Amino acid sequence: MTQIEFAKKGIITDVMKKIAEYEGVSPEFIREGVAKGEIVIPFNPEHKNLKKPCGIGKGLKTKVNANIGTSFDYVNLEQELEKLKVAIEYGADTIMDLSTGGDLKKIRESIISNSEVPVGTVPVYEAEFRVAKEKGNIFEMTPEMLFEVIEEHGRSGVDFITVHVGITLESIKRLRNQRRTTGIVSRGGGLLAVWMLHHGRENPLYEEFDRLLEIAREYDMTLSLGDALRPGSILDATDRPQIEELILLGELVERARKAGVQVMVEGPGHIPINEIKTNVEMEKKFCKNAPFYVLGPLPCDTGAGFDHIVGAIGGALSASYGVDFLCYVTPAEHLGLPTPEHVKQGVIVSKIAGHIGDLAKGIKSAWEQNRKISEARYRLDWDEQFRHMLFPEEARKLYEQRRSETSACSMCGPFCPMNLFEKYVEEKLDEVIKVKREGV
Amino acid sequence: MTQIEFAKKGIITDVMKKIAEYEGVSPEFIREGVAKGEIVIPFNPEHKNLKKPCGIGKGLKTKVNANIGTSFDYVNLEQELEKLKVAIEYGADTIMDLSTGGDLKKIRESIISNSEVPVGTVPVYEAEFRVAKEKGNIFEMTPEMLFEVIEEHGRSGVDFITVHVGITLESIKRLRNQRRTTGIVSRGGGLLAVWMLHHGRENPLYEEFDRLLEIAREYDMTLSLGDALRPGSILDATDRPQIEELILLGELVERARKAGVQVMVEGPGHIPINEIKTNVEMEKKFCKNAPFYVLGPLPCDTGAGFDHIVGAIGGALSASYGVDFLCYVTPAEHLGLPTPEHVKQGVIVSKIAGHIGDLAKGIKSAWEQNRKISEARYRLDWDEQFRHMLFPEEARKLYEQRRSETSACSMCGPFCPMNLFEKYVEEKLDEVIKVKREGV
Numbered sequence: 001m002t003q004i005e006f007a008k009k010g011i012i013t014d015v016m017k018k019i020a021e022y023e024g025v026s027p028e029f030i031r032e033g034v035a036k037g038e039i040v041i042p043f044n045p046e047h048k049n050l051k052k053p054c055g056i057g058k059g060l061k062t063k064v065n066a067n068i069g070t071s072f073d074y075v076n077l078e079q080e081l082e083k084l085k086v087a088i089e090y091g092a093d094t095i096m097d098l099s100t101g102g103d104l105k106k107i108r109e110s111i112i113s114n115s116e117v118p119v120g121t122v123p124v125y126e127a128e129f130r131v132a133k134e135k136g137n138i139f140e141m142t143p144e145m146l147f148e149v150i151e152e153h154g155r156s157g158v159d160f161i162t163v164h165v166g167i168t169l170e171s172i173k174r175l176r177n178q179r180r181t182t183g184i185v186s187r188g189g190g191l192l193a194v195w196m197l198h199h200g201r202e203n204p205l206y207e208e209f210d211r212l213l214e215i216a217r218e219y220d221m222t223l224s225l226g227d228a229l230r231p232g233s234i235l236d237a238t239d240r241p242q243i244e245e246l247i248l249l250g251e252l253v254e255r256a257r258k259a260g261v262q263v264m265v266e267g268p269g270h271i272p273i274n275e276i277k278t279n280v281e282m283e284k285k286f287c288k289n290a291p292f293y294v295l296g297p298l299p300c301d302t303g304a305g306f307d308h309i310v311g312a313i314g315g316a317l318s319a320s321y322g323v324d325f326l327c328y329v330t331p332a333e334h335l336g337l338p339t340p341e342h343v344k345q346g347v348i349v350s351k352i353a354g355h356i357g358d359l360a361k362g363i364k365s366a367w368e369q370n371r372k373i374s375e376a377r378y379r380l381d382w383d384e385q386f387r388h389m390l391f392p393e394e395a396r397k398l399y400e401q402r403r404s405e406t407s408a409c410s411m412c413g414p415f416c417p418m419n420l421f422e423k424y425v426e427e428k429l430d431e432v433i434k435v436k437r438e439g440v
Numbered sequence: 441m442t443q444i445e446f447a448k449k450g451i452i453t454d455v456m457k458k459i460a461e462y463e464g465v466s467p468e469f470i471r472e473g474v475a476k477g478e479i480v481i482p483f484n485p486e487h488k489n490l491k492k493p494c495g496i497g498k499g500l501k502t503k504v505n506a507n508i509g510t511s512f513d514y515v516n517l518e519q520e521l522e523k524l525k526v527a528i529e530y531g532a533d534t535i536m537d538l539s540t541g542g543d544l545k546k547i548r549e550s551i552i553s554n555s556e557v558p559v560g561t562v563p564v565y566e567a568e569f570r571v572a573k574e575k576g577n578i579f580e581m582t583p584e585m586l587f588e589v590i591e592e593h594g595r596s597g598v599d600f601i602t603v604h605v606g607i608t609l610e611s612i613k614r615l616r617n618q619r620r621t622t623g624i625v626s627r628g629g630g631l632l633a634v635w636m637l638h639h640g641r642e643n644p645l646y647e648e649f650d651r652l653l654e655i656a657r658e659y660d661m662t663l664s665l666g667d668a669l670r671p672g673s674i675l676d677a678t679d680r681p682q683i684e685e686l687i688l689l690g691e692l693v694e695r696a697r698k699a700g701v702q703v704m705v706e707g708p709g710h711i712p713i714n715e716i717k718t719n720v721e722m723e724k725k726f727c728k729n730a731p732f733y734v735l736g737p738l739p740c741d742t743g744a745g746f747d748h749i750v751g752a753i754g755g756a757l758s759a760s761y762g763v764d765f766l767c768y769v770t771p772a773e774h775l776g777l778p779t780p781e782h783v784k785q786g787v788i789v790s791k792i793a794g795h796i797g798d799l800a801k802g803i804k805s806a807w808e809q810n811r812k813i814s815e816a817r818y819r820l821d822w823d824e825q826f827r828h829m830l831f832p833e834e835a836r837k838l839y840e841q842r843r844s845e846t847s848a849c850s851m852c853g854p855f856c857p858m859n860l861f862e863k864y865v866e867e868k869l870d871e872v873i874k875v876k877r878e879g880v
Contacts (some may be wrong), residue, residue: 062773072853073844100855107519125855181811182818182858190857232858233814234799235807273760274800295456299796301817303826305835309789312749313756313796316739319588320713334817335835336842336850349749356739356753359674360714367675370741371621373672377741377774378622388742395745395775402776404513415540416621417630418614418672 001222003043005260007035015043019055033057037253038289040160040262042094042118042222047157048117051116053385055094056264057291061363062319062354065120065293065327066092066347071337074188075102081114083343088117089348090391092328094160096120100129100187109156120160120224123150124188124205128195135332138191147211154219162266163212164189165205165252166245167228169196175229175241182232190226193301209252213259222262224293225249230269233301237271238279252285264291264325267318273299276314280321293325295316307333308342312349319357326350326357348391355390378418380407442660443483445700447475455483459495466807473497477693478729480600480702482534482558482662487597489625491556494533496704497731501803502759502794503533505733505767506787508551511777515542521554523783528557530787530831532768534600536560537609540569540627558599560664563590564628566643568635578631583644587651594659602630602706605645605653605692606685607668609636615669615681622672625709629668649692653699662702664733665689667876670709673741677711678719690726704731704765707758713739717738717756720761733765734758747773752789759797766790766797788831795830818858820847 006013012027019026019041033039039057043050056063066087068080084095097111097119112119127149131141153161159260167189185188196203206211216223231237231244249265256263265287271279276297297314298307312327319326330338330346358366369388376384386392399409408416416433446453459481462469473479479497482852483490496503506527508520524535537551537559544566554560567589571581593601600661607629612804624630642741645652656663669685671677689705696703705727711719716737725730738747739753751769759766770778770786809828816824826832848856
């Protein structure tokens with residue numbers, strides 16, 4: 001049985017209990033959320049090393065995913081495992097292996113067995129890659145091959161998979177009518193679209209959605225419904241093809257839930273900052289509060305080299321509106337395959353974004369953490385501050401780099417406003433107000 | 441005459457013309473904005489080297505300020521001049537010299553003569569510092585000394601000054617009633633508050649506001665009304681003392697405009713992301729669209745070491761709601777005096793934040809830049825992409841770090857979705873849709 005099936009039957013599983021404890025909520029809260037489909041727990045029992053499962057969805061802390069994996073040009077398993085380690089060290093809640101170069105099976109299995117957090121994949125990459133390698137072009141892929149790869153991912157312990165189920169011949173037509181600036185920018189979605197056009201066939205993931213659900217159910221692989229038509233430029237954001245796809249995904253969410261399959265929905269991508277709220281609200285409505293998993297979003301197209309910052313800006317805001325799951329963006333986005341250092345930077349800024357969103361969501365532990373820091377800051381209690389910071393080591397390093405002779409930091413030294421005023425306000429204020437009033 | 445006096449008389453000055461050209465608007469648009477007080481031009485004629493003046497306010501690109509300056513613990517003029525250079529190189533529109541260590545006069549004059557962008561200061565620092573040095577404590581400061589320093593700043597070419605005019609004995613009382621987590625965190629505001637309590641006297645900047653206006657008018661120093669009661673923790677955000685001060689600042693804005701003095705208003709500080717909109721709207725209402733200049737804002741207290749990121753998140757959002765002027769935050773915020781590298785990082789992320797805000801504001805040139813990038817991106821025209829990026833050198837460096845054998849980047853290589861689909865959609869779609877329809 002899958003987590004949603006247990007939940008619907010009123011059963012609280014061990015993993016639900018574990019997640020409840022981490023989130024500071026009751027196990028019943030988790031069970032209810034999973035039963036409704038408002039919370040998912042990517043947790044394939046075949047992923048034997050999954051020590052840190054997580055819940056994603058309503059009422060829980062915003063989660064962060066880090067994409068790792070080889071590319072055609074850079075195949076280095078050691079380095080991918082290093083990225084995995086760095087990502088988890090800095091707080092990534094899940095990992096996606098997006099490898100498209102080298103021995104994909106070996107890489108995937110190695111990442112799964114080394115990952116104590118849930119692992120996601122995009123099986124269409126492997127299916128297309130295999131067929132391109134064996135037959136010389138991607139068009140030789142058959143639906144059979146694609147479903148075989150999906151099943152293999154389930155067997156090997158993949159916890160969630162991105163499936164571009166919402167791109168159809170009809171939506172491709174709509175895309176053409178739209179005349180976008182950047183057409184399709186989803187790698188998996190684009191591959192499927194050309195395959196569909198080449199063969200004049202419907203998307204097999206859509207056409208045989210029930211078959212997909214059966215496999216997902218068997219391994220309790222959470223489906224992450226991919227947004228093949230996400231905008232690749234802010235000029236294309238919130239357009240008709242994007243939103244039509246989202247509407248279709250909403251219908252498929254309902255079918256998945258009915259079939260006992262956990263499901264979440266993916267979202268953009270490039271969106272102007274003032275359209276983020278609308279995008280989140282539409283997903284929540286159309287998809288009946290299915291957990292929303294966004295890539296970035298990036299509120300400008302011009303930030304290459306610093307797209308992790310751009311993504312953190314969009315991510316924080318989207319989380320504040322209810323996005324549940326942030327896919328990080330690294331400084332290498334739009335420029336190349338990220339290095340472990342890029343992974344680190346991407347995770348850090350995404351965790352900050354999620355935390356900022358959590359405050360807007362009213363997550364109690366996040367508020368408590370901010371209260372403790374602020375109280376310690378006002379007392380100039382540095383150790384206590386570092387204890388509650390999101391990244392204590394990095395903060396301490398900067399603090400030590402330029403110490404002050406005083407108990408304050410070297411920015412203000414003896415002119416530090418913290419506490420300067422406090423000792424006066426209680427002692428002097430009554431007296432002063434009195435003098436002032438008598439003077440009037 | 442000051443810029444606002446010229447503008448009110450219907451005169452378009454040379455600096456207005458220059459700014460109109462940079463902003464891509466008509467000189468009359470600038471004149472009208474300045475006359476209304478919705479645009480300020482910090483432009484002290486005594487600042488002889490001011491080659492890049494800027495307009496700040498409604499309808500214009502969001503501007504970024506970089507704070508530099510020595511502290512008690514770190515006095516190194518060479519390094520401050522290096523920070524100045526780095527800040528301008530990465531796009532800071534203005535600089536504030538917040539020095540509180542060393543020979544303040546010499547440092548200030550050196551920064552002004554080396555800065556081709558407007559320079560701001562906080563004169564109360566220098567007044568308090570002088571008196572602390574000469575008399576051993578800050579309480580010996582007299583209003584006379586404070587106004588003398590302000591006048592001296594005007595004479596030496598300072599283009600705008602932060603003046604904490606809105607903290608009064610009444611608002612200090614309100615502060616006590618509020619029982620904040622972090623009391624007063626404004627360095628200048630805190631110093632004034634303890635001085636006021638010590639002497640049982642009203643804030644001289646408030647009491648003698650007309651005298652302040654006279655000096656500001658004489659040198660056309662734009663007044664930046666400081667928010668002494670800004671929150672230093674998200675727990676203190678949008679509270680009664682903060683908003684009462686803002687209300688008073690709104691009244692003082694009107695007095696300044698009437699006196700022919702350009703004026704803008706400063707804002708927080710630490711604000712949860714979901715309270716940023718309210719803060720911007722209140723300033724715009726109470727202060728009748730006076731340009732709003734915010735520090736960050738920081739939507740969490742826990743990000744030390746990465747507060748530039750936290751500030752960019754708050755800054756982008758606040759700019760999208762209409763904030764005109766972002767004061768950068770560096771990674772060293774809350775930890776120490778920033779280094780030139782920190783200045784660089786702070787300016788970069790703030791420029792990104794401002795740009796994201798500009799898109800929400802509908803700034804045409806920002807949209808045009810994003811369109812050009814996205815079109816080039818879709819064509820895989822790398823040189824054209826770099827030409828329009830916010831930070832082309834950094835982007836190119838990352839791109840070169842990991843090149844692909846293909847014309848795409850090393851993330852996707854031959855699987856790059858850009859253009860992959862394009863060539864199919866026009867060729868195949870009509871045919872495919874037809875086949876599909878006939879099949880139905």
